[in-house]
Amino acid sequence: MSHLLGTSIQLEADVLIIGGGPAGTWAAITAAASGTKVVLVDKGYCGSSGATAPSGTGVWYVKPDKQERDEAKNSRYDLGGQLADKAWMDRVLDRTYGNMNKLADWGYPFPLDDEGNQYRRGLQGPEYMKLMRQLVKKAGVTILDHSPALELLADDHGVGGASGVQTQTGNTWRVTAGAVIIATGGCAFLSKALGCNVLTGDGYLMAAEAGADMSGMEFSNAYAIAPTFSSVTKTAYYRYASFYYKDGTVIEGAGSTKGRSVIARTLLSEPVYCKLDKATDELKPLLRTAQTNFFLPFDRLGIDPFTQMFPVTLRLEGTVRGTGGIHITDETCATKVPGLYAAGDAATREMICGGFTGGGSHNAAWAMSSGSWSGEAAANYARKLGEQAATRNVKGLSSTNLGKSGAQEAPSKAAEYTRAVQDEATPYEINLFRTEEKLKISLQRLDQVWQDIRNDAAPTQAEAVKSREAAAMTATARWMYSSALARTETRGMHKREDFPQQDGQQKSRLLSGGLDKVWVKPIPAQKEAVTQ
Numbered sequence: 001m002s003h004l005l006g007t008s009i010q011l012e013a014d015v016l017i018i019g020g021g022p023a024g025t026w027a028a029i030t031a032a033a034s035g036t037k038v039v040l041v042d043k044g045y046c047g048s049s050g051a052t053a054p055s056g057t058g059v060w061y062v063k064p065d066k067q068e069r070d071e072a073k074n075s076r077y078d079l080g081g082q083l084a085d086k087a088w089m090d091r092v093l094d095r096t097y098g099n100m101n102k103l104a105d106w107g108y109p110f111p112l113d114d115e116g117n118q119y120r121r122g123l124q125g126p127e128y129m130k131l132m133r134q135l136v137k138k139a140g141v142t143i144l145d146h147s148p149a150l151e152l153l154a155d156d157h158g159v160g161g162a163s164g165v166q167t168q169t170g171n172t173w174r175v176t177a178g179a180v181i182i183a184t185g186g187c188a189f190l191s192k193a194l195g196c197n198v199l200t201g202d203g204y205l206m207a208a209e210a211g212a213d214m215s216g217m218e219f220s221n222a223y224a225i226a227p228t229f230s231s232v233t234k235t236a237y238y239r240y241a242s243f244y245y246k247d248g249t250v251i252e253g254a255g256s257t258k259g260r261s262v263i264a265r266t267l268l269s270e271p272v273y274c275k276l277d278k279a280t281d282e283l284k285p286l287l288r289t290a291q292t293n294f295f296l297p298f299d300r301l302g303i304d305p306f307t308q309m310f311p312v313t314l315r316l317e318g319t320v321r322g323t324g325g326i327h328i329t330d331e332t333c334a335t336k337v338p339g340l341y342a343a344g345d346a347a348t349r350e351m352i353c354g355g356f357t358g359g360g361s362h363n364a365a366w367a368m369s370s371g372s373w374s375g376e377a378a379a380n381y382a383r384k385l386g387e388q389a390a391t392r393n394v395k396g397l398s399s400t401n402l403g404k405s406g407a408q409e410a411p412s413k414a415a416e417y418t419r420a421v422q423d424e425a426t427p428y429e430i431n432l433f434r435t436e437e438k439l440k441i442s443l444q445r446l447d448q449v450w451q452d453i454r455n456d457a458a459p460t461q462a463e464a465v466k467s468r469e470a471a472a473m474t475a476t477a478r479w480m481y482s483s484a485l486a487r488t489e490t491r492g493m494h495k496r497e498d499f500p501q502q503d504g505q506q507k508s509r510l511l512s513g514g515l516d517k518v519w520v521k522p523i524p525a526q527k528e529a530v531t532q
Contacts, residue, residue: 009166009173011142013039014382014389015375016161016175018149018203019183020046021053022364023344025132026099026371027181031379032139039175040141041164043148043184043198047133050185051195051320051345052125052367055234056291057360061100061121062093069093076362080323080354081491081502083216083509083525088351091331095372096365103128106135122290123364147173148465151398152180152206158338159210160394165403165464172461178382178389179339181374182207182326186319186345187476189425190418190469193224193315194231194293200469201319201476203346207326208475209397212335213513215327215348215523217476218483218494219355221431222321223264223314225256225274230297233315235359237287237294240279243272244309261495264314264428273309316426319476322493323349323357324483327511332377333370341378343370350509350525355492399515400453400471403464412459413452414466417474420449425477435498439485446478454516479512486510486520 015031017024020042032038040046047053062072073089100120104110108131110118136143146168153161153176161176184203188196204214224233238256243263245251251272254262266272279287284306288295298305319325326335326342333341344367353362382389396402424442425431453474459467487510489503490496508522 008171013177016177021050022367023371024183027375030372030375036379053129060365080356083354095369153394159340179378191316201472205472213327216324216350217479220322220480222317333374341374343374401458403461412463417470
């Protein structure tokens with residue numbers, strides 16, 4: 001149903017990378033290192049857009065010591081519902097250790113501990129992504145900023161490129177390539193979480209249109225604590241917090257780890273207030289140094305978060321801090337579609353997290369690991385195609401109408417569709433406190449939204465991005481709730497109020513897919529062997 005006309009930028013590449021966050025930039029650097037021609041397109045500005053760029057993040061960095069590695073692997077295995085694969089964990093720990101050490105060699109300014117050694121278990125997003133952009137450019141990669149992809153291009157042999165628009169110039173672009181890596185991040189449903197408004201599930205939709213599957217989409221109901229007046233979602237800081245009713249009475253059981261659902265239930269009927277009153281005087285300056293942007297909203301309003309109560313809310317982060325995403329079929333991060341790879345939050349993280357993750361840490365490690373693996377594999381795939389890649393007759397795969405120049409001006413329905421899907425995906429009483437009845441009713445409404453989008457006329461070219469975002473969020477929510485409906489138990493972050501216990505017979509992963517008709521099926525959680 002592709003209707004994108006008037007292409008003004010046409011490029012050829014061996015590897016096209018869609019997304020310029022940590023996963024995309026690691027993929028670009030790695031692919032270019034083998035001498036392949038690489039193009040990277042970013043919905044925002046590569047180096048400053050996405051969830052990592054504006055803030056600090058911990059990294060799952062563990063020295064190659066058996067005891068330390070075993071402790072690291074076991075620390076969240078049960079929390080994630082025992083769906084993780086320890087062989088995959090080993091691979092990620094090894095690659096992350098090597099990549100973090102590369103960052104040190106490349107000049108990342110790691111802080112020093114009291115003994116003068118570099119502390120390599122965290123990264124400051126602005127410095128990290130500024131360096132990654134510099135390295136991508138130094139590697140000879142062509143970057144198209146403010147250039148969201150609208151659809152993949154393919155022929156009978158598989159994926160061979162993508163096309164999209166440049167939002168600041170109005171130009172359209174088309175890149176043909178031997179292989180494509182989707183590194184577009186997860187989906188936070190435009191919840192205003194810091195850095196997440198470019199993360200609307202675009203890569204999921206494009207991959208599904210090409211024939212790829214999703215996995216773990218039931219593990220998608222991550223909510224982060226944030227002040228009502230701020231977009232900063234650094235939930236780790238709330239381990240030092242107490243939560244209160246308006247009259248100053250402590251809310252028993254509320255917390256940033258196991259007590260988030262208590263906060264959500266309270267918010268259904270009344271405001272929740274917070275105070276970081278568990279932080280010691282010695283810790284306070286360290287917290288300010290580690291996450292300066294966390295405190296900016298408080299400073300602007302004249303609030304001392306350590307001594308004064310402030311109102312909080314829960315912002316949906318969906319699959320950004322969930323574990324679901326595009327299903328990958330092997331250790332190269334390939335999808336089942338020839339020539340298509342997935343990395344970072346765009347790909348499932350179940351292999352290392354099971355049904356639970358969080359901010360940074362495992363996700364940050366997965367981004368740099370999967371990014372570099374997919375970069376290597378995509379470059380190898382493109383090389384094997386040789387000159388054939390340039391002669392392929394690839395066509396657009398969009399399942400919805402795309403914008404075109406000259407389209408009849410009409411009021412856009414993208415905002416209407418976006419609000420409709422947010423009304424289903426955002427409420428705690430639907431997405432967090434799940435039941436069969438609520439999921440089924442929500443799915444009926446989402447199915448109707450999807451059909452309305454499919455039947456809608458082509459938007460103007462200027463509205464194409466918003467239209468595709470609405471379609472991607474709707475598709476994502478349908479895979480989420482269909483998978484949640486199929487998992488009749490509570491496991492990881494997926495909680496069913498009508499099935500509150502974990503069921504030992506459901507220790508499997510759930511694949512999902514389909515556009516007009518969504519399907520879900522279980523697959524074994526553990527692979528017998530993983531290439532090291």
